[in-house]
Amino acid sequence: MEFFLLGLLVCVTIANRLLFKKRMTSFTLIMGPYIVISLLNNFVAVNFGFYRITDNTLFMVLIGCFTFFVGNCVVYSAYSGRRLVIKDTIPGEREDILSIPRVKWYVSAVLAARILQLVLLFLKNGLEAMIINDFELMLTRGAMGHLMISVFPLIPVLFYHWVLDKKDVYCLLLTAIYFILAFVETEKAQVLTITIAVFLYCTFKNRRNLIKGGVIVAAMIAVLFIGNYASKFILQGYFDKIGAEYYTYRLWNYIAGSLINSRAVTDMFAMIRVNGFDYLADVFLALPNLFIKGLTGMEIGPDVRVEIPYISDFMAVTIYETGRKAQKGNVISTMTYIFGNGNWAAFVAVMIIWGIISEYILMRMYTDGRDVSLIGCCCYMAFSMVSFFGTYYTSASFTERLIYCLIWGVLFSKKLRFRFNGGSS
Secondary structure, three states, X not given: OHHHHHHHHHHHHHHHHHOOOOOOOHXXXXXXXXXXXXXXXXXXXXXXXXXXXXXXXXXXXXXXXXXXXXXXXXXXXXXXXXXXXXOOEOOHHHOOOEOHHHHHHHHHHHHHHHHHHHHHHHHHHHHHHXXXXXXXXXXXXHXXXXXXXXXXXXXXXXXXXXXXXXXOHHHHHHHHHHHHHHHHOOOHHHHHHHHHHHHHHHHHHEHHHHHHHHXXXXXXXXXXXXXXXXXXXXXXXXXXXXXXXXXXXXXXXXXXXXXXXXXHHHOOHHHOOOOHHHHHHHHHHHHHHHHHHHHHOOOOOOOHHHHOHHHHOOEEOEOOOOOOOOOEEOOOOHHHHHHOOOOHHHHHHHXXXXXXXXXXXXXXXXXXXXXXXXXXXXXXXXXXXXXXXXXXXXXXXHHHHHHHHHHHHHHOEOOOOOOOOOOOO
């Protein structure tokens, strides 16, 4: 089965390059990790004690990736012959469509408020209270949580502005502060997705950043991941008791654990009550349910995360029962959520829809070239690229980020002028 996956990856890569004249596609960004992780796990990681990704899961990945590509082809056909704005570099006049001064003022205000909140929490509760319960107090919630979400799409813009103008160190400072604040929350997805979003933005702006940026991002993800755990162990007093071996196994558990754990679904799907259409409904109802739950205390529609049986316990991803090599996890991939109870018609249909939406967002950015399309694409792809780890589409915060992209595209546009007492800004 592994060789079928490898063959699919090679064939799609050739088709994208020769037929569609494209290298970076939504298939490459989103489905590519599924195939690469599956191959690395079953050819390499199993030799170090990790469980093999089962044939049922591999078959799901094979069909899922193929039908995702079918969705891509639908978009290619619709955009055939259209001029692409973004090629190797963006024309100079399109480099900064958003008003950087306005962006800096807003981001500065939000980050300052978040820092003040953390300082007050520390003064009120002390370091020990911040450490216990896995740093739960440091998670952003409520109004501050929504404000930090709103800043997410603007960080890549600020960083790239610094790349263009190294004298504007303040943009780099704001980017660094956001990374630090995302890091201290200890939720790995926060800092990893912003890292990916910054990389994608810089790459889409200038393709010359692809190789160098890719190496830097890969190194940063490993460092941030290990640093996230190391910092917690230092503060909790366990650092000296944790060997380097733990971090290596934990890192691969984070990368491949969701596909290894998918056996709980692909090998026992008869026990599950939801299918791909239920997952799709859950995605589209995520944001409405945020308001409905606030008003009524209830949610409408299916909740696929509750219906999947893995949630009741952590599953072993290695053959070891004790020691640092003994690894467990309770995550499964987005594709596995879509597979659900094994309804292949629903699975194929939703995977095609996923492929259509993903490639449309990418092609929209290519043909449009505006920053509103660019930051929207980067936000979408940043979370889509880690869909092998879990499902973020069913979270209201995912949709919220995309909405902020549209709002900022208007409010921070250079074309928008504010007039005060006869003047303008």
